[in-house]
Amino acid sequence: MDHPIKRDHARFRKIVKGRIRDNLRKYISNGEMPSPKGDGQFKIPMPSIDTPRFKFGDKQQGGMGQGDGEAGDPVEGEEGEGEPGEGEAGNEAGSKELEVDLSLDELASILGEELELPNIEPKGKKTMESLTEKYTSIGTQGPDSLKHYKRSYKEALKRQIAMGQYDPNNPVVVPIKSDMRYRSADAKVEFENSAVVIYMMDVSGSMGDEQKEIVRTESFWINLWLKSQYKDIEIRYIIHDATAKEVEEETFFKTRESGGTLISSALKLCREIIQSDYNSAEWNIYPFHFSDGDNWSTDDTKLCLEILDNDIIPESNVFCYGQVESRYGSGQFYKDLHAKYGESNEEVILSKIKNKDAILDSIKDFLGKGK
Amino acid sequence: MRSKPIDGALAELRIEIEKYALEYGLDYYPVVFEVCDYDTINILAAQGGFPARYPHWRFGMDYDQLSKGYAYGLQKIYEMVVNTKPCYAYLLNANHWVDQKIVMAHVFGHADFFKNNYWFSNTDKNMMDVMANHGTKIRRYMDRYGQDAVEVFIDKILSLENLLDPAVLFETPEVARRRMASMVVEEQDDSSDDRSSALKSFMRQKARNDGDQVGQAPLPIEDHNSDYDSERYISPRDVMLYLIEHAPLEEWQADILGILREEAYYFLPQRMTKIMNEGWASYWHSTIMTQKALKASEIIDFADHHAGVMAMSKQNINPYKIGIELFRDIEYRWNTGKFGKEYLECTNMEVKENWNLDTGLGREKIFEVRKSHNDITFIDEFFTQEFCERQQLFTYKYNSRTGRYEIDSREFEEIKGKLLTSLTNFGQPVIEVEAVNFKNRGELLLRHVHQGVDLDLNYAAETLKNIHFIWKRPVNISTTQEGVETFMSFDGKEIKTGS
Structure with missing residues (x-):
């Protein structure tokens, strides 16, 4: 027990x-x-x-140490670093x-x-093959660290009995090399659902650091949730201003461009990525787009809606648009999407993120439908 | 959990080390050595050295931290000694041979200290059993009243765990008995029984509650200014006992409060003698090893281990280091006669430096010191300017201009003052019960006896909430913040702070 x-x-x-x-x-x-x-x-x-207790405030406290140094020299390291040596019975909980x-x-x-959050109902068949290795079988060869003692001795015992060398009165069993048994791995093919998340973000001048921070936080938690729902997940990042390009995660959150905004550029790139790499029959596809809602022209917006309708939405589980409020953004794109898809569209989720406090609600907007 | 008595080579080693310990005159209750794996020793350490405690998540938390510390190679517990009779000592099975030697010698030092230091004289030496009984009892309460209810109540009591009066440690059984008797007149003479005091507190509660209704507000007692008559005296700093006596508790709550109070007082002497206890044990492992037990081939390993334990730190005082050096310093001074009026009044530095009367009283003196001192008196009496300089001690504080901690001072007076302050009342603020019927409305009034350092008000507020949970009437505390009298109260709804 x-x-x-x-x-x-x-x-x-x-x-x-x-x-x-x-x-x-x-x-x-x-x-x-x-x-x-x-x-x-x-x-x-x-x-x-920790348990609240009456204790001294640390303002006036400081501390004491041992070693070289003049008055005014900095004390290196952090206060309260553990003392070395033998631990005494823990009657005083550390304050670490x-x-x-x-x-x-x-x-x-x-x-x-x-x-x-509801669990996600994956669409499509379980088509992704994945190999998992499990140590379920026994082999005659292997490294010592995988030696199976019980089986090895069993073999030795069998051999000794068969050869008449076993004496029940003196039950000594000595395995020789050919008796050794080792755990060995069996590869098993499993079929998985897999997913891809494509993040698109407007990095034009009007998106400030705070807005990007919001996107970063939000995407972390979204990734976390999706990772818990799918075993295999890929994440792609696209940044755009008037043109779009695919970038690494780090670049995604750090880049700052000036210049105008053509949302269609990102959507076009997203479409390309989906078409070339992800077959929607096999993949659960999640395009997320974050911007402050500014778009260069109504013509471009029209183009965007076209791409969404014809190419992206049919391929995706759900298309998510998060609009981060910024001082410079007009927020027009949200209105346009809202006018077209409305509040409760099954395939398009829109969310406005006013400030950091609204991140959690926005995550719920996106993931709350279990798509 | 697995631990087993030592046998084979370790048992032989024990006989050898014990022989040296006895030759040096160490005096202790029988020591039972057991070896265990790291997981077991982590469990034991998380539970304060005891194999069985009451269930509480905090033990699990400490276990979590210790296990991680061990897994990441940050810390390792070589040994643990428990203040009981016989004295239990646990050794980690993965210790090197030299480590086992050091650790055994170290253990005999602790065992001697537990038996002889006055502050431990009234600690319950049957604590193994007592703790296990407490565990059983609290588990039963959990079965009856629900784990959550009991655990929440324990959480609240733990807020009071540091509000103890060290003087209670010297309450002789006779005084305790008389006080109990005065509280419960009906109770028969119990001087002969061996029931735990927590059980007695429980029975006392029961007897008291038979008289009045459970769950009522505390009974108004005379005027809050009048002293209790001496028979009913409770130290104002023994806040836990005040609550047992005056808070409207259910039987099981009063019993649990009594149990936790008893355990807190059991651990108190260890908190008050950390420097001495570790210093003493280190002094002996060092002496026994270097003079007797060490083989030439083991010197490097010993030195490495010893240096690790004694490492000085710029952030903290290492009690092992200060303790052992202070004992050595005392031994040296009493061996050479560097003490007393004549030495202290000598103004010739040259003479003072070379002072040697060959008094040879060192060993005798340190045995005497380990008997009669605790950390404060130990530092107060033996921490000298020369020692302070030799140990390169300094104080540091936060410099808000540079945003870092900086060495503040190397002045002897300041360092000693700071050291003593940090040890006063085992490093905890002194809190007294001022009135249990404050404003004649059954409110509790506590007073922080300000000794130079302010309370952390955020923590104080949370603590008041927890006490209110037990007291069920408004609780107040008076303290001083930045030189201004401050008053804080909690009435069950909101914290009010005023001057």
Whole structure:
């Protein structure tokens, strides 16, 4: 049986998750993003979970140290770094900032619970092949680290009995090389649903840093949710002003161009990408477009609607347009889309993002339909 | 969780090290050594050294942190000693052979300290059993009243866990018994029974509640200014006991409060003697190893380990380092006679420097010191200017102009003052109960005895909310902020702050 502390631990994890859910809105509007650690876990700084006590304010406190240096020299390192050496029984909880690790699934489920997001019903057949390896079979060759002791000794025992070398009164079993058995992997083909998210963003002069920050935060959480819903997911980025180009993630959020805006340029590129790389029978396609709503001309807007209608919307699960409010943007494009597709179109989701506080609601707009 | 008694070579090693410890005159209750894997030792450490505690998420949190620290190679617990009789000591099975030696010697130092230091004299040496019983009890309350209700209540009590009066540690069983008896007249003489004091607190509560209704507001007691008669005296700093006595608690709540109070007082001496305890144990592992137990081939490993434990830090005082150096300094001074009126009044630096009366009292003196001091008195009495300079101590503070922490001072007086301040009342603000019937409305009034450092008001506000949960009537605290009398209260709805 597990030690009771595992239950305390599970309890702690539950409290932490609850706390994160309660603070999700704050996290998101602060633009604080959990930092991925590489092994699929996310590190989240924890809002204080410690017990409130009467304690000294630290304004007047400072501290004490040992070592060289004159008055006025900086004290390197961070205050409260752990003391080295042997740990004493933990009767004093440390005051260190708490960081918790959550897996992508856990984090996504928190998001899902908080926003009451429905699971996505993938369209199309499960056509993507994916190979998964599982160590389910036994082989006669392999590295020592995969040696299967029980099976090896069984083989040895069989051999010894067969050869009449086994003495029940002195049950010594010595495996030789040919008795060794190793765990080995079986490759299994599974069919998956896969998805592609195509982000398009207007990087013309009117989109400021704050607007981009909003897009960045929003796209992080959208990616998180979609990743939890699809095993295989690809993400493409397109930036545009009067012309569009495909870029890396980093460039996507950093680029700033001046000049005019032709939304159609992005949509054209998006169409090209879909047509060349993603067969909509196999892929769930999610084009997201973020802008401040300015477009160069009504003619271009007309062209945009044409491309959407004829090429993009039929191929996609849903087309999402997020309009980030900016001082310079007219917001006209939203109105145009709204006039055409209305509020409750199944294939087009429109959302206005006023400020950082509205990010969470906008995420719900986009993902709340379970498309 | 797996731990097993030591055997084989480790058992032989123990006999060897113990022989040295006894030769040096260390005196301790029998020590039971067990070896365990890192996971077990993390569990034990998270639970304050005890294999069985009551269920609470905070143990899980500490376990989480320790496990991660170990997995990332940031920290490793070599050993743990528990203040019980017999004294339990856990060794990590993955320790190197030299480490096991050091750790055993270190453990005997702690064991000696637990037995002989006055501040530990009234700690319950059966704590293994007591803690396990507390666990069982609280688990039963959880079964009956729901895990959430009980856990939430414990969360609130933990806010009070640092409001303790060290003087209570010296309450002899006789005094405690008389106080109990005065509280519950009906209760029979219980000097002979061995029930835990938490259980007694529970029974006392029961007896009291038989008289009046449970769940009522605290009974108004005379005038809040009048002193209690001496028999009913409760230290104003023993806030937990005040709540047990005066807050409108259910039986199970009063019992849990009593349990947590008992555990808090059990750990208090360890919080008050961190520097001495670690210094003493380190002094002995160093002495035993370098003079007796160390083989030539192990010197490098020993030095490496020892240096790691003694590392000085610019951000923190390392209690191991200050403790061991101070004990060594005392030993040196009493060996050479560098103490007393004559030495202190000597103005000739040359003579002072070479002062040596061959008094040879060092060893005797440090044994005496380990018996009668705690961290504050230890520093106050033996922390000298020479020592301070030799240890390269400094204070630092935040410079808002440069936005970084900077070395502030190397003045002896200032450093010592700061060190003593940080140790006063085991580093916690002094909070007293001023009145339990404040404004004659059953409100609780606490007073922060300001000793130079302000309270963190945000934390204070949250703490008041938690106390209100227990007290159920408005709670108030008076304190000083930036030199101004400040008054904070919580009436169940909002925090009010005024001057």
